[in-house]
Amino acid sequence: MLGKQQATIENLSSSGALLVTSHTVEQPIVDTCATVELKLGLESGWLSARTVRVERIEHLTKIAVEFDQMEPALRASIEAAIEGAIAAAARRPVLVVDDHMGRRADLIARLAARGMTPLAPRTPLEAVDLLARSHLHINVALLAPSFGQSSSDLRELFAESFPWVTATDISNDVEATVDAAARAWSTNDVARLATAIA
Numbered sequence: 353m354l355g356k357q358q359a360t361i362e363n364l365s366s367s368g369a370l371l372v373t374s375h376t377v378e379q380p381i382v383d384t385c386a387t388v389e390l391k392l393g394l395e396s397g398w399l400s401a402r403t404v405r406v407e408r409i410e411h412l413t414k415i416a417v418e419f420d421q422m423e424p425a426l427r428a429s430i431e432a433a434i435e436g437a438i439a440a441a442a443r444r445p446v447l448v449v450d451d452h453m454g455r456r457a458d459l460i461a462r463l464a465a466r467g468m469t470p471l472a473p474r475t476p477l478e479a480v481d482l483l484a485r486s487h488l489h490i491n492v493a494l495l496a497p498s499f500g501q502s503s504s505d506l507r508e509l510f511a512e513s514f515p516w517v518t519a520t521d522i523s524n525d526v527e528a529t530v531d532a533a534a535r536a537w538s539t540n541d542v543a544r545l546a547t548a549i550a
Contacts, residue, residue, distance in 0.1 A: 359415065361390075364437075366430050368404070368418040374411055382406060388417065390426065392433040392486075397426035436487055444468040444537045447493040449479055449506060450522050459494065459522065462530045468537065475499070483514045492536045494529060496522035 359371035369390075381403065388401045401417035408414075422430075446468050450456040456472055463470040471490065473479035476499045483490055495506045507519045518536040522529050 362414070364430060364434060366419075366422075366427055366434075368401070368416065371415045371417060373413050373415070375413075385420070386417075390430070392429050397423060397429065399423075399426060436489055439489075445488055445490045445492075446470050446533050446537070447479065447482060447490050447517070448472040448522075449493060449498045450496040451498040452496060455496070455522065455524070455526060458526050459529060462526060463533060466530055466534060468533060476501075480513070483510075483517065491517055492533055493517050493519045494522045494533055495519050 357373060357375040359373035359375075361369050362372045363370035382405065383403060385400060385402050387398055389396060389398050399422050400420040402420060403415060404418050405416035406413065407416075444467065446463055448456055448459050448463070448470050450459065450472075460470040460472055471482055471488075473482055479499075482488060483493075493510060495503050495510075497503055498506065501509075503521050507521075510517050510519045518539075520529070520532045520536055
């Protein structure tokens, strides 16, 4: 099905998943079986899955799979991930990395007023700690030069260490930055997963 390639979970239930990959998938065949490693935050497990649908959209391939026999621990992890995604979609956590204290305070207030949950680390270690907490589902970060690093350095660090995070630059137009955060949240994997489940 996917060989040893990686895919992102677009939709998830205890009985199956919709996987999306931008890798070239060589002739995935409906009704074939494969062993899949399912990674949900810090939890992961192997299970057997059967392809039920394959769809190619532009440069993406979407593969719907139905899970076969599943260990109870993995089923519990899937259910916890679903609950976490739904909760995160309601909270919409946004990491705010900005050394400009006045602008950061303005951003925090405006994000909260728009129903998002701003998280503003004061040190690089705190930022990494927050992003590493899979249960927080932080998928959006607003970046300005901070911690002695440029925005591009921070963006590169996030891309390497936290590839699921959509990083957006903070501008002096705070309302436009908040709009960008809201757009980023509406299109990220957690929001899509929560919408598909709801």
